[in-house]
Amino acid sequence: DELARPKVDPSGLPDLAALPLKLAVVGAPFSGKTCAAQELSKRYRLRVLEPEALIGEAMKAADAWNAQQAAAPPPPKPATPPPEPAEGEQPALPAEPEAPKPPLKAALGLQLKAALQEGRDVPDDALVQLVVMGMEEARTWTPPPELDPKTGKPKPPAKPAKGAPVDDDANKPPQGFVLDGFPRTLAQAQLLERALTGLDLTSEQAVLDNASRVAPPPPEALPQLARPLLSALDAVLVLSLADPGAALKRALGRRLDPLTGKVYHLEFDPPPANDPGLAARLKEVADPSNDSAQVQHRLTAHLATAKPLDDWHKRFNRLRRPIEGSGPLQEVLASASDVANGVLRAKAAVASCRAAAEAALKAQAAAEKAQEFAELARGHAEGAARELLTAKKAEIQAQALLDGTGDAGGAGGKKDAKPAKGASPPDPAAVEVLKAQAAAKCAEQLKVCRGAATDAAGYAERATTAATTAAEAVERAKSSLGDAEVSASAETEAQAAAAEAEKAQAAAAESARKAEIAKQAAEVAAREADKFFQAETVTPDAQVELSPPPVAEEAQQPEAAAAAAPEEAGKPQPAPIPVPVAGALLQEWHALEASYLH
Incomplete structure (x- = not known):
C-alpha cells in the first residue's frame, strides 16, 4: 500500500485551520484585484500577500543577513596548533569552520537575487515558499495603523460617541489572509496546493501509469484522479473584464497620493472631495507597463495562462467564485465581500x-x-x-x-x-x-x-x-x-x-x-x-x-455471526514487507511484465 499511494506527511504541512478566511483574488489585469484585496483586508483584518512585496521582503532579509555576516568577527583560530605530521605523512589541513545558515526567508531572498542578477525568472518553488511563509505569519499579523493624510503620522483611535457601542475590532485576533494576484499560472497553483495539502496529481498519475496490466489492482486501491478536490483555500475570486478596453481606461486613470501611498482612479474610484489638498497632490502613476502597448501585451499574456488556471480551480468543489470586474468599483467590492461573508457563515455553521x-x-x-x-x-x-x-x-x-x-x-x-x-x-x-x-x-x-x-x-x-x-x-x-x-x-x-x-x-x-x-x-x-x-x-x-x-445485546446476536468470522482470524498475520524490499520486488515485476507484453 505504501507503494500504491503517494503519502502525505501532515507534520510537514502548514497549520492554517484556525484562520477564518483564506482567500485569493486572481483575474485579468486592471480588473480590480488589488482594490478588492485591499478592501477585504480592511474589512476583515486580513493580511494582503502580494508576490512582488513578498519578494522585496525576502531580498531585504537577504541584504540584512549579508550585512550581519560582513560585520561579524572572524572565527577564532584554534588554541593549539595541529600536531606535526610523522615522517612521510601529509600535514593535516585545519578544519574549516562551518558557515552559519541564513534563516529561510533570507535564504530564499539570496536565491531570488541570484536568479534576477542572472536574468532568470523568479523560481515558482521559491515564490510559493514565500507565499506559504506569509500565510503562516498571518496567524500573528496585526494591521498597520492608518496614517493621517495631513501629517503622515498614525491616526489616534477614534473615540466612540456617547452611548455608542465600543468598536472592539482592534482587539480581534487575525482573521487570515488574501492573496493579491496569485497564483498566476497553473504551475504556481499546483505547487501552492501541494505545499498546503500535499496534493500531487502528477505522482498519482505515475501510480496509475505503473499499475500492472497483467494483474491489475482493484480500482479502489488506485488514486481516483477524477474525484472532486478540496483546497486549503476557502475561495478564489476570479475577476474578469467583459470589455478589454476597460483595462486601458483603468490603467490611464490611476492617481497616487504620495503622502499615504493610496491609489485612486479618476473614474472608478475617485478621491474624496471633502479632503482639502488631496486633489492637488495626486500624481499620475508612473508605471511603464501601463501604456497602451504594454496593457495589450499583459492582456494577451493573461489570456494564455487564464484558461489552464481556471480549469484547475474548477476541479475543486465550490472554490472558484467568478466576479464581473467591468462594473462600478463598489459593486465589485460588494461582490467580493459577499463571498467572504458566505465563507464566514459556512464556518459558523460548522x-x-x-x-x-x-x-x-x-x-x-x-x-x-x-x-x-x-x-x-x-x-x-x-x-x-x-x-x-x-x-x-x-x-x-x-x-x-x-x-x-x-x-x-x-x-x-x-x-x-x-x-x-x-x-x-x-x-x-x-x-x-x-x-x-x-x-x-x-x-x-x-x-x-x-x-x-x-x-x-x-x-x-x-x-x-x-x-x-x-x-x-x-x-x-x-x-x-x-x-x-x-x-x-x-x-x-x-x-x-x-x-x-x-x-x-x-x-x-x-x-x-x-x-x-x-x-x-x-x-x-x-x-x-x-x-x-x-x-x-x-x-x-x-x-x-x-x-x-433484560437480554444482553451480545445474546441477541445470531450464532451465525460468530460462525461468519474468518477461520484465519486466530492465525498469526504475516509481517509487513519492508518498503525497500517491496520496491525491489515491484521493479522486478515490472521487468517481467514488460518482457511478457513485448
Missing part, C-alpha cells in the same frame, strides 16, 4: 454543528447514566419484592404457630395440624417476636420496593429528557447545514458533525427506551410487593411474578 454534536454526546452520556441507574433501581425493586415475599411467608408461619395450628413447615398449611408427639410447644413470646420481626421486614421491603420504583421512574424521565435534548441538538445541526453549503470543506465538516450528533441521538434514544423498560419492570415489582404485603395467606410455592430480565 461551529454550530460541532457544538450540536457535543451537546448530543453529553445528552447521550446523561441518558446512558440514567439508564444505568434505572436498571439498578429495577434490581433493587425486584430484590425487595422477593425479600418481602420471604418475610411474608415467615410472618404467616409465625401466626400459624400462635394460632396453635403447628404449621411451621410452610404458610397456608392445614388448620388442624398438631405438633409432633413429644415436641415442646413453641414459646408464644418468642413466636410473637418472630412475627413482629417478619412484619417489620415486610413493611421495610415494601418501602424499599416503592422507593426503588419511584427512583426508576425518575431516572427514566431523565433519560427521556436527555434523549429529547439530543434530538433538539440534531435539529440545530441540520438547520445549520444550509449555510455550510457555500464551502465544500465546511459542508464536509458540518455533515460529519451532524452525523455524529445523529449517532449520539440514536444512542440516547435507545438508552431512554431501556430506562423506560426498567421503570416498568420496577413498577411491576412494586405491585407484586403490594399484593403480597396485603395478602392474609401465601402458598409455600408462591413466587414474585416479575418482568423478564
